[in-house]
Amino acid sequence: MSNFSFISDTEWRCGCCNKELQPSKVNVEYMGSVFNVELMACPACGFVLVPEKLALGKMLEVEQLLEDK
Amino acid sequence: MNNDPRRDIISATESVCPTCLQRLSAVREKDGEDVYLVKKCPDHGEFDTIIWRGPLRFTSWNRPKMPSRPLQTFTKTKKGCPFDCGLCPEHGQHTCTALIEITARCNLRCKVCFADAGDHAAADPSLEKIAFYYDRLLAASGPCNIQLSGGEPTVRDDLADIIRLGRDKGFSFIQLNSNGIRLAEDKGYAKSLKAAGLSSVFLQFDGINDDVHLSLRGRALAAIKERAIVNCGFAGLGVVLVPTIVPGVNTGEIGSIINYAARFSPTVRGVHFQPVCYFGRYPQQPHDSTRITLPEILMHLEEQTGGEITANLFSPPSCEHALCSFHANFLVQDNYTLKGITSWQQICCSAAGQNREIPSAIEGREKSVSFTARQWSTPSQCDCATSRVQENEDELDYFLRRAKTHTFSISGMAFQDAWNLDLERLHGCCIHVVSPEGKIIPFCAYNLTSSRGRGLYRTSGG
Numbered sequence: 001m002s003n004f005s006f007i008s009d010t011e012w013r014c015g016c017c018n019k020e021l022q023p024s025k026v027n028v029e030y031m032g033s034v035f036n037v038e039l040m041a042c043p044a045c046g047f048v049l050v051p052e053k054l055a056l057g058k059m060l061e062v063e064q065l066l067e068d069k
Numbered sequence: 070m071n072n073d074p075r076r077d078i079i080s081a082t083e084s085v086c087p088t089c090l091q092r093l094s095a096v097r098e099k100d101g102e103d104v105y106l107v108k109k110c111p112d113h114g115e116f117d118t119i120i121w122r123g124p125l126r127f128t129s130w131n132r133p134k135m136p137s138r139p140l141q142t143f144t145k146t147k148k149g150c151p152f153d154c155g156l157c158p159e160h161g162q163h164t165c166t167a168l169i170e171i172t173a174r175c176n177l178r179c180k181v182c183f184a185d186a187g188d189h190a191a192a193d194p195s196l197e198k199i200a201f202y203y204d205r206l207l208a209a210s211g212p213c214n215i216q217l218s219g220g221e222p223t224v225r226d227d228l229a230d231i232i233r234l235g236r237d238k239g240f241s242f243i244q245l246n247s248n249g250i251r252l253a254e255d256k257g258y259a260k261s262l263k264a265a266g267l268s269s270v271f272l273q274f275d276g277i278n279d280d281v282h283l284s285l286r287g288r289a290l291a292a293i294k295e296r297a298i299v300n301c302g303f304a305g306l307g308v309v310l311v312p313t314i315v316p317g318v319n320t321g322e323i324g325s326i327i328n329y330a331a332r333f334s335p336t337v338r339g340v341h342f343q344p345v346c347y348f349g350r351y352p353q354q355p356h357d358s359t360r361i362t363l364p365e366i367l368m369h370l371e372e373q374t375g376g377e378i379t380a381n382l383f384s385p386p387s388c389e390h391a392l393c394s395f396h397a398n399f400l401v402q403d404n405y406t407l408k409g410i411t412s413w414q415q416i417c418c419s420a421a422g423q424n425r426e427i428p429s430a431i432e433g434r435e436k437s438v439s440f441t442a443r444q445w446s447t448p449s450q451c452d453c454a455t456s457r458v459q460e461n462e463d464e465l466d467y468f469l470r471r472a473k474t475h476t477f478s479i480s481g482m483a484f485q486d487a488w489n490l491d492l493e494r495l496h497g498c499c500i501h502v503v504s505p506e507g508k509i510i511p512f513c514a515y516n517l518t519s520s521r522g523r524g525l526y527r528t529s530g531g
Contacts, residue, residue: 028465033408033410033468035463035464035465035468036463036464037463037464037465038463058465058466058469059465061469062465062468062469062472065410065468065469065472065473065476066398066410066411067440068384068398068411068440069386069387069388069396069433069436069437069439069440069441
């Protein structure tokens with residue numbers, strides 16, 4: 001799979017480890033559904049950066065689709 | 070009430086005597102995993118009816134709501150529930166789905182029929198009368214989802230006009246409750262209903278084999294049902310398959326129905342199970358072995374889909390009383406298997422879920438109206454040919470693309486008859502029928518009959 005959207009150079013560093021973020025395959029879990037995506041993450045502790053564009057874009061759309069009655 | 074030492078009283082409610090329909094106090098009694106509704110009429114004795122069977126814990130299946138009163142009531146509270154329906158000021162929920170019976174005529178003679186259709190059918194209500202029904206609904210609850218019902222609504226040649234009238238009045242989701250015969254006969258018919266503004270067909274669908282149809286409906290209908298689905302697909306109408314589940318007849322078809330339905334996604338938007346209930350004349354109480362309860366359907370789903378669909382995916386409803394229904398949402402994957410995309414346990418047991426105040430009934434009603442309209446209509450865009458994750462696409466992209474068209478709901482609703490009627494459930498009912506006088510009456514009260522066949526609200530012949 002290709003993950004072109006959310007892998008990009010970033011000035012953010014990990015606050016705990018002070019390491020540069022690197023592309024990483026992560027599982028995003030929401031209400032029981034798991035999605036494999038690539039995000040920038042700390043190579044030491046695995047803490048991921050969810051860019052605003054992702055949080056307010058695709059993730060919000062997924063959340064709305066999973067919204068139950 | 071019962072002196073059986075194995076029985077424990079769980080909670081109290083009210084019901085009616087199946088013989089004389091007088092209101093009685095009742096209790097829910099537990100015996101192992103099973104729960105019974107028990108009541109005693111001073112004139113006609115004790116009645117004991119199964120309401121819950123199986124390992125899913127009865128007491129875990131709850132979803133409380135703060136009652137929310139109708140905007141406008143058409144009756145006063147005098148004798149108390151269930152004798153003042155109209156709705157009365159004591160009713161605890163608004164109309165989510167309103168049934169309008171546009172004819173008492175039918176082109177089938179089914180053993181299981183709520184509407185007592187066919188014999189001595191009353192005259193069809195005029196368009197003016199139906200306009201009045203729509204207006205009464207707007208006054209009582211505001212815009213809600215409409216189900217045109219009967220009899221068999223397609224026997225009316227002005228069905229498209231009735232749909233157009235509803236849309237003009239401001240009802241955005243209109244569904245047709247049908248046996249599918251006319252939809253199957255004429256491809257252009259489904260298109261004409263879609264053009265008039267119909268969104269969805271609630272298709273009676275008791276099984277994939279003709280022996281089930283012959284047993285319940287008296288006619289081999291399997292090929293007819295499939296043609297109806299295909300014609301609706303061409304017309305852009307969503308279809309919900311609605312099996313009436315009768316022990317000994319089609320409990321073994323539950324898994325097959327789901328597999329069949331998923332293959333017709335995205336035309337088929339979901340399956341809605343209805344356990345059989347007993348309206349009409351029954352001199353002897355229907356035996357418990359002739360009843361199937363909601364958790365048993367969940368168990369059959371789990372067993373008959375080889376664990377693909379598990380009971381823990383299902384939630385009690387946000388709109389009607391918890392004991393009335395279950396539902397869960399799925400994604401139909403490329404190989405037509407279903408992947409659960411909601412989990413009640415995760416919602417109710419999360420920190421946010423536990424700390425929430427009890428929501429108002431109208432909040433659940435609003436969610437349910439919009440969810441049902443969206444899920445049971447055909448998707449506006451269909452990218453049906455494309456398959457699994459593609460170039461330049463991650464799993465979120467794939468999910469979003471697929472979920473725009475291939476979501477699928479499985480739900481079930483247990484109607485109540487004179488034996489298992491629980492007035493706490495009736496009080497929170499959101500499925501209402503418009504009576505010929507323009508009263509808004511909860512479905513189970515409207516169809517309630519004593520064991521002698523006397524209706525509480527419905528008059529003979531519709």
